[in-house]
Amino acid sequence: MNRGIKWMNDKQNAIRYSRKIGRMGNSLGVSLPKSLAAKLDVTQGDEIEFIENDRGEVVIKKVRQIKLPDNVRTEVLEAFFDIFEEDRDIFEDLRDR
Secondary structure: OOOOOEEEEOOOOOEEEEOOOEEEOOEEEOOOOHHHHHHHOOOOOOOEEEEEOOOOOEEEEEOOOOOOOOOOOHHHHHHHHHHHHHOHHHHHHHHHO
């Protein structure tokens, strides 16, 4: 993967990073510049999410892990999430009524 990085300040005081897309197994991947990884407070093994806004811009955020109370079982939450994903249309229809 190309380790070169370009950055420039634009008129809105934003810093732009430019990276080449490389192959990672059967997928495509991009490495994060060290300074950006530090700003996101991410290290190897952390999870990040990509959020596309209504202007077509993509925001990268670290997925925040929460500490569950001792009486909450993760397998129950995972099962709920699976059901929610399977029945998303039903829940959205109920919400819109």
